[in-house]
Amino acid sequence: MSERDLHLGLMFWATGTHAAGWRHPDAAADAAYDIGLIQEVSREAERAKFDFVFLGDRLASDPALQHSNPAQISRLEPYSTAMAIAAATSHIGVVVTANPTYSDPYSIARLLASLDHLSDGRAAWNLVTGADPAAAHNFGRDAHWNTSRRYDWAEETLRVVGALWDSAPEPDGSGARRIEHRGEFFSVDGPLDVARPPQGHVVVFNAGTSDRARELGARSADVVFAGPQPTLAARREYYADIKARAARYGRADHVAVLPGLTPIVAPTTAEAVALHDRLNALLVLDPEQEIGDIVRAGGIGEGHRRNLTSASEVFGVDVRGNDLAAAVPADTLAAVSEEGARRLAEITRLTRRTVDGPDRITYGDLVHATPAQLSHTVVGNPEEVADMIQEWFEEGVADGFNIYPAYVPGAVTAFTELVVPLLQQRGLFRKEYGGRTLRDHLGMAVPKR
Amino acid sequence: MTGPVLVYQLPEELLAGPAAGIVAAAGQAEDAGVHALLLGDRPAARPGRAAPPAAVVTASMLAVRTRRIGLVVDAAPAYCEPYNLARMLASLDHISGGRAGWRMAAGPDPEADANHHREDYDPAGAREARTVEFPPLLRDLWDTWEDGAFVHEKDTGRFIDPDRVHVLDHVGPTLQVRGPLNLARPPQGHPVMLAPAGEPLLAAEADVLVTGAPERAVAADRPLLGTVTPFVAETAERARELHAAAGAPPSDEGNAVLTGDPVQVAGQLAAWADRTPLDGFVLRLPLPGSAEAFTDLVLPELRAAGHCSGAPGAGTLREQLGLARPANRIAARLATAGAKRS
Ligand SMILES: Cc1cc2nc3c(=O)[nH]c(=O)nc-3n(C[C@H](O)[C@H](O)[C@H](O)COP(=O)(O)O)c2cc1C
Numbered sequence: 001m002s003e004r005d006l007h008l009g010l011m012f013w014a015t016g017t018h019a020a021g022w023r024h025p026d027a028a029a030d031a032a033y034d035i036g037l038i039q040e041v042s043r044e045a046e047r048a049k050f051d052f053v054f055l056g057d058r059l060a061s062d063p064a065l066q067h068s069n070p071a072q073i074s075r076l077e078p079y080s081t082a083m084a085i086a087a088a089t090s091h092i093g094v095v096v097t098a099n100p101t102y103s104d105p106y107s108i109a110r111l112l113a114s115l116d117h118l119s120d121g122r123a124a125w126n127l128v129t130g131a132d133p134a135a136a137h138n139f140g141r142d143a144h145w146n147t148s149r150r151y152d153w154a155e156e157t158l159r160v161v162g163a164l165w166d167s168a169p170e171p172d173g174s175g176a177r178r179i180e181h182r183g184e185f186f187s188v189d190g191p192l193d194v195a196r197p198p199q200g201h202v203v204v205f206n207a208g209t210s211d212r213a214r215e216l217g218a219r220s221a222d223v224v225f226a227g228p229q230p231t232l233a234a235r236r237e238y239y240a241d242i243k244a245r246a247a248r249y250g251r252a253d254h255v256a257v258l259p260g261l262t263p264i265v266a267p268t269t270a271e272a273v274a275l276h277d278r279l280n281a282l283l284v285l286d287p288e289q290e291i292g293d294i295v296r297a298g299g300i301g302e303g304h305r306r307n308l309t310s311a312s313e314v315f316g317v318d319v320r321g322n323d324l325a326a327a328v329p330a331d332t333l334a335a336v337s338e339e340g341a342r343r344l345a346e347i348t349r350l351t352r353r354t355v356d357g358p359d360r361i362t363y364g365d366l367v368h369a370t371p372a373q374l375s376h377t378v379v380g381n382p383e384e385v386a387d388m389i390q391e392w393f394e395e396g397v398a399d400g401f402n403i404y405p406a407y408v409p410g411a412v413t414a415f416t417e418l419v420v421p422l423l424q425q426r427g428l429f430r431k432e433y434g435g436r437t438l439r440d441h442l443g444m445a446v447p448k449r
Numbered sequence: 450m451t452g453p454v455l456v457y458q459l460p461e462e463l464l465a466g467p468a469a470g471i472v473a474a475a476g477q478a479e480d481a482g483v484h485a486l487l488l489g490d491r492p493a494a495r496p497g498r499a500a501p502p503a504a505v506v507t508a509s510m511l512a513v514r515t516r517r518i519g520l521v522v523d524a525a526p527a528y529c530e531p532y533n534l535a536r537m538l539a540s541l542d543h544i545s546g547g548r549a550g551w552r553m554a555a556g557p558d559p560e561a562d563a564n565h566h567r568e569d570y571d572p573a574g575a576r577e578a579r580t581v582e583f584p585p586l587l588r589d590l591w592d593t594w595e596d597g598a599f600v601h602e603k604d605t606g607r608f609i610d611p612d613r614v615h616v617l618d619h620v621g622p623t624l625q626v627r628g629p630l631n632l633a634r635p636p637q638g639h640p641v642m643l644a645p646a647g648e649p650l651l652a653a654e655a656d657v658l659v660t661g662a663p664e665r666a667v668a669a670d671r672p673l674l675g676t677v678t679p680f681v682a683e684t685a686e687r688a689r690e691l692h693a694a695a696g697a698p699p700s701d702e703g704n705a706v707l708t709g710d711p712v713q714v715a716g717q718l719a720a721w722a723d724r725t726p727l728d729g730f731v732l733r734l735p736l737p738g739s740a741e742a743f744t745d746l747v748l749p750e751l752r753a754a755g756h757c758s759g760a761p762g763a764g765t766l767r768e769q770l771g772l773a774r775p776a777n778r779i780a781a782r783l784a785t786a787g788a789k790r791s
Contacts (some may be wrong), residue, residue: 035544060630061631081509104570107529113507118510137627138627170616171465172498173498185567187563193495260499283606
């Protein structure tokens with residue numbers, strides 16, 4: 001094993017993280033409410049010695065996203081789902097996304113401590129401040145708070161939650177003390193009623209994009225869950241920045257940076273490319289709009305639709321009215337914008353199709369490269385996928401990955417059976433769990449009171 | 450239904466202990482034909498001892514470790530947001546295959562209040578108004594998705610039927626919630642709601658009423674359960690010792706204390722079941738061994754007298770309680786509005 005340990009999480013989205021993943025023949029179309037399947041996928045990740053199963057969350061539903069992002073519409077609530085997973089597994093961690101903007105510190109501290117007890121020390125909290133402006137209306141507020149207010153509130157929440165975990169009694173009832181917190185936003189007496197979590201503090205993840213998010217992650221999180229970056233340089237910058245900020249708090253070795261990664265993997269490269277093409281072919285495209293219309297990429301702000309009008313805007317060339325299966329003429333592709341050129345390189349990386357053949361980039365490829373990508377995607381055979389993981393791990397970009405299965409359960413099986421054994425053979429990833437708690441897996445000590 | 454409805458309120462000492470003990474107790478109750486477990490929940494410290502985990506979390510564990518027993522959790526509107534509680538109860542109902550219930554806790558609790566002050570919220574402030582506004586709002590949230598709204602048509606790519614999902618736009622005296630909720634309608638339509646019979650505003654919304662003093666129980670138009678704290682042992686003398694060691698708690702308005710040997714306790718319960726309007730009992734099991742004692746000693750007596758089937762129940766909690774699955778209120782309102790227009 002190398003000095004650093006690679007960490008792997010499984011991002012569970014019932015529809016798969018590919019917007020048409022649920023339509024794949026190997027996908028369960030209604031996995032969101034099938035707790036047996038959710039448990040089985042988690043056991044599969046546990047057999048592969050993953051660090052954790054990750055449950056994202058949103059506090060709103062947007063039925064308008066059924067084609068562009070069906071995972072945003074609905075899901076089981078994460079605390080109860082995490083508990084149901086923990087009850088069916090013995091080692092794997094369970095990460096609950098909880099947004100403090102719409103809760104209070106006592107409830108968060110108590111629910112997470114409860115999960116940590118009943119999972120014997122396997123709970124984590126993914127702190128997000130909320131991507132959905134629509135959530136405000138479900139909680140009696142007129143508008144989504146701005147970044148500084150959300151993070152002021154989140155930081156005080158974190159302080160109170162930590163103090164509550166430290167205020168809690170031991171299981172025998174001894175050692176509890178009041179916290180008498182009187183802050184800007186909260187007034188909380190404590191102590192926590194539930195015993196102190198077995199992990200002392202439940203592991204904290206943070207996912208955000210702003211400067212405030214980076215700062216909160218560096219100062220207070222154990223794991224920073226990173227979004228996609230457009231270039232290698234940007235990934236390097238992000239990783240180095242989190243580590244440098246953490247170093248200022250004396251925590252450089254205490255923060256793991258884990259980006260999301262969608263692996264489209266099959267025994268051969270050709271099969272993987274075909275799988276990727278097949279998933280994209282299952283997408284229902286958005287209706288065309290007028291050039292220049294602002295459209296919502298639902299729940300995640302404004303963005304681009306999946307159609308030729310939006311592709312024209314993004315690539316800077318008019319490709320409207322063309323047959324999606326047709327190859328784009330080289331002179332059209334030569335005229336694309338700088339951003340368009342960057343995306344053409346991405347298309348080639350994923351599809352192996354190029355500007356000048358023999359397999360040429362199609363209009364459909366432009367459409368699929370148009371909406372914002374949820375995570376970095378890699379398409380390839382097991383060696384190619386393992387190479388990419390090793391490269392990022394060894395070259396200062398990632399301490400591990402939150403694996404996004406494009407569809408469930410098939411894509412989970414493909415990754416655990418085809419790629420994980422290679423990572424293990426290369427000495428990058430554990431063959432057995434070294435401990436039982438999530439802190440053990442992450443190599444993090446239990447904090448003192 | 451054979452005999453009275455039996456609900457076990459498991460003792461805090463057991464619930465605060467190892468998961469394996471909780472699962473074992475739940476399994477024994479299920480096998481013995483107990484209809485539901487009630488998991489108390491109070492977000493405030495207990496002097497000198499650790500409290501059990503949050504009820505919704507324990508219930509979720511039990512949902513996947515049992516198969517038929519109902520799982521009722523306490524939750525107080527004062528300490529949660531309606532959108533959050535609606536999804537937790539709905540999730541529990543999905544995970545358990547339709548076995549979730551909610552007992553509304555309403556009383557003032559200054560110690561819990563002191564843990565939940567936010568800049569924009571004082572739990573004591575609008576307690577009553579909020580508590581009354583909560584239950585119908587949860588029912589409406591559960592109804593924002595009609596049954597069958599998730600169509601999952603792989604061949605066409607249609608994931609949902611947008612005509613069967615509704616914005617709620619609830620604007621009430623203390624709560625504003627737009628909706629829709631972010632999950633499918635629960636298997637039971639609505640998880641079963643329990644409320645104290647003595648609180649008219651809550652009782653009006655409840656599916657099941659819970660009362661104290663069995664002798665004074667008043668017949669209701671829905672299932673009525675009496676709350677009983679049993680101190681039972683093989684001999685009446687040993688039962689009296691247990692009762693005394695526990696500080697000899699007396700019966701009060703909300704709760705009848707019953708002390709005796711198995712025949713005495715079973716006889717009294719059977720008599721109440723026969724002679725009062727009660728449809729069953731919430732058995733507040735006071736001591737760590739109380740669940741086992743009741744199951745091993747009292748249930749066989751009730752069974753012998755034809756007051757307990759002795760076999761695990763089947764179906765959803767609603768079905769076990771003889772309650773109908775509620776129609777979708779929002780769909781009904783829209784249909785009425787549509788009919789008026791045309
Ligand atoms: C990788 C990643 C995962 C995220 N997951 C969630 C999530 O599950 N739920 C959510 O409400 N927000 C999620 N967010 C959004 C954050 O909450 C955040 O609000 C958003 O990225 C805007 O950034 P900011 O909070 O730094 O302004 C995620 C963000 C990233 C980068």
